[in-house]
Amino acid sequence: MRVAAIPDHGKPRALIYTPAGRDASVAVSLIDEAGLASIAATDLSMFSSSLSDDIALGVLAEEAVRSSDLTAIAAWVSAQPSWSDLPFIVLTTRGGGPERNPGAARLSEVLGNVTFLERPFHATSFISIVRTALKGRHRQYEARAQLEALSEGERRLQTALVAGRLGAWELELSSKALSVSPTCKEIFGRSADDEVTYEGLIESIYPDDRPLVEARLRQTIDTGRDYSIEHRTIWPDGSLHWTEVHAQLYTDRYGAARKLVGVCSDTTARKTAEDNLKRLNETLEERVRERTTEVNAAHQTLLEEVAQRERAEEQLRQSQKMEAIGQLTGGVAHDFNNLLMVVLGNLELLGKHVAGDAKATRLVDGALQGARRGAALTQRLLAFARQQDLQVRPVDLAELVTGMNDLLQRSVGSSINIDAILPVALPPAMVDANQLELALLNLAVNARDAMPEGGRLAISLREEQVVGKDGGLREGSYLVLAVADSGTGMDPETLKRAVEPFFSTKEIGKGTGLGLSMIHGLAVQLNGALVLTSELGVGTTAELWLPATEWCLERPAEELPVPEAAPRLKILLVDDDTLIAMSSVDMLEDLGHEAVEANSGSEALALIRSGEHFDLVITDYSMPGMTGAQLAQSVRNMLPTLPIVLATGYADLPAGSDVDLPRLAKPYDQAQLAKEIAKAMSVETTPILRSSRIANASVPRFAKADDCCDEIGDGVRVV
Template structure:
């Protein structure tokens, strides 16, 4: 084993040929004395270090008596070792003593990289906090604009010019919302909806969109490996990331050049992880976007992921595209790397960890408008304009409304005895009492109270790991009147079902067995509702399998032989409607029962029956909906 403390000694002539070497030098290069003697010592120096070494040796001719320098020597097996040399001339020969400092050099380099990574991480975290706050205020402003435009639209019916202008303004709101979404993605505060997907299908499915977006002068080459592994990411975000990278590449090529999109399986080993501290060794799927554009200097590369940094002319970009991609990749547990040289183009590589689960079906959901109600809603919102707009939208839907400008004021209202059916509260409000704590206290006093959060961005109080906490209902700003109406009815329906479950008395009942025992897959994210429904169905004699989300339900459908899919509509991630459409694609004869507060559900393909069971439901309702299933 090589000892770092062993001194390396050699003697060389002024012609650079080795005249003598000690055992440590022989061990370093892995040669015998006969093989080494007579060889030019420069042959063993790393090519990148040869000029600097020759420059040092040349100083001897100028009268310098002692040289101190470091270079890399080719050792046994072609592995280079870093050696610190002290050399002195003596009668036309050079006596050199060296010390192997490879370990010290590598340790110093790793420390330097770690310090730079920490500085970058701290900088990105600070910018992320800033952008999260900006997005929150920006979405509040968008909500005021959007809400008032929607209210105004009723008053200009029949005025085509005014209707068109309102539509254009709402389109601007949507673009602004997308901008805020990019900020949140960078700040890693965007609630993701990850699904198990094959990135190759995403890439090939975007061919036409990319061709239209980039223009005919950009040649697009797509290389997708066979047997690509699955990954778990948000499909919408991966599409946005790919589109952003492609548009950046087009601009770097001035609209003309070759864009290469590559997706392949790759293993990042311990050596790569050592040089990239945030990477865990393992199996990844790499998505790379490469261009033949102008490339970037190292100084530019170091800044490209910062929000609002752009090399484009003023007015030609927001500087958020790459920062959004960076935040999304990091929040998805992935890794991003950029390679670029001035005049040589740029390649940006995204790495996502492999997952062993089967691919989820991605189905577009289309649900119609629904009506409001007559319940009483307490709106807790510190922004006066946002609060006023929300109140008008809710009253327009028929609700009675009480307002509070912070959590403490809302708690006073709730403790006063005034009847409230729903607490509609912003997540981020000033004051010592936070919204989640307000909701907890309120529900302790009134377990039947419904709670719906709203926010311009989500914070750790209700989101962990990029996902909403179980049982939390969130309406993100800016929202439409229709989205508000649908979400509120869903929250009320779930609460009504939960209330009914809590009020079930333990008095003996006569259980009427089902005529036919069904194998039912029950999908409900609310634990209390799921347990209560499962109990009622089992008492009827049916076989029940319970899951809490659509992703698990799709996997369970593949592994079991089910007669009925009984699903809530408002599931987190994959909605009940998406789940049902995917299930019917695979199992056309499967009976689907939607449990919902909204009777307007889309039709499903296939020959199986589709039924709607309105919440809240009881045992008789369950028995009735299952009676005429063949």
């Protein structure tokens, strides 16, 4: 008789315990014929210990277990997960079925899903029973996969709820028991620790709105129609807020209403804007009515005003949408920066330890390249979110485009002709030359993809004047860099979504969907705009409107000398992310410094107050309880001359964070860390709090006489 070993996890097998005669070998042979591998247990203990989710069916001889202790088997059967009902085949002697055999009937109670087969049996009958049992088991495995998919879907749903600031709630209709998420409590003005009941929430609804809410609830329960309503809510502090609520009705298997599951959001800001807009509409409509008796020319003037208002409304809606997407994208990119900080730091140190191992070095280098590509992706996300760090100076755009001629032609290929219309004597524009070159290259590649059979690419430059507020642009002079193709073009719906991050009309694997969104973010961050026009079958034109300037470049920026390596220092490293802190400490120690780790601002202050000496403090900015800026101020009050470096993934710190500290941009490598330490130890300590958009920026000198700071956009300045 062949006895199989215990199978590898995840590979379904049959489990057999038929010790008498040839039953085991026959069963193994027939089960093999049915297409299933098997395990033949030598005793009942091995049978019970081999039971698992990967067992597809069990085969037992009734007389072998008739008087045995089946407690272990019964316990496993009763503990099966909800998706599992393991099928058993019990071999009995002739006339020994459950109808006439109490022992067989006992096995039915213990095993549950049992098929009895009397000996002697035909091989075809046994194989048929095995295949039927196996088919049922496969359906159970499919149910398991669906349950796991549902669990994963639930996790993703929770992530989406948090990102979208949506509160989740669930109401049991029979008991009126209400469960709500912390965000839901916040939307109704409660703290996370407050107890919230169904009756309490109904009482908080504005009295005039309460009848409608209750009527909609009854309608949903009676008809099963989705619940959707927007109403006013009075918070415990007496303030009035708007709440939008959506829910679905869940029923039991008999169709009776069982519970409501839904989400809610705070729409106070939107409703306030709508009310203001409504009042503006009413004012304009009143003016229209008053003017009906005036001359036609005045009436026509008023109707332009209406058209402008409609354009302004559309621009407002689009601006709000893009701002919301930008905030979410920037937050995700900041979190990725932290993750990449850990990966890059550890890989860099690991590379030093495996320097003599060619294969390990190759693997580490590959991982570093992948992590750096991830860092480049976060920079694109930060560009869309207007949180990237820009180095802005006056740039001759005609000279910049001319210098890219060869690169652009190689990028689009020989089947596309590039025509450049670049007037001379145009003023310079205030831009980041490197980022603008990347944006222009992106536009050229997009145009190439829209002209698979070849075509014409026109790059032109002109100066425009904006009077008043036009499309969100400030009044003044602009350089317009236009890229026009003769490609397939876009329909209005595609054009409307073209700058949304991750939206792409290219096939999977041919693009990230971040090119235009990055260019849009760059233009807005420079106080400019990206304007797209397109028509199917005609082509697409992308215009970058960039602010012109009177600044003139006097001479190239002086390269700062590379600071000498700092001596051995005792450094206090503060970061609430333990993985980042661990990686940074390892890098500092590898540089020869002594590093002390603290995971919060309060912990860092306690170390300093204890009298322990430190030569330098490196602190993360975004930490719960106490930010890096607040920690720096407290440290400066105690030790005014102690150098402090602020590590952050933000190019522009949140509003109210008036901080002027040396900045270490995340994710950073060991060389950048060493450079910032050396710079911090070589610069005399200065006050850290003042009004500033960006600190520690490298900026060129310009010929304009005024020695002043000209802020040109979020996260950008020139001096």
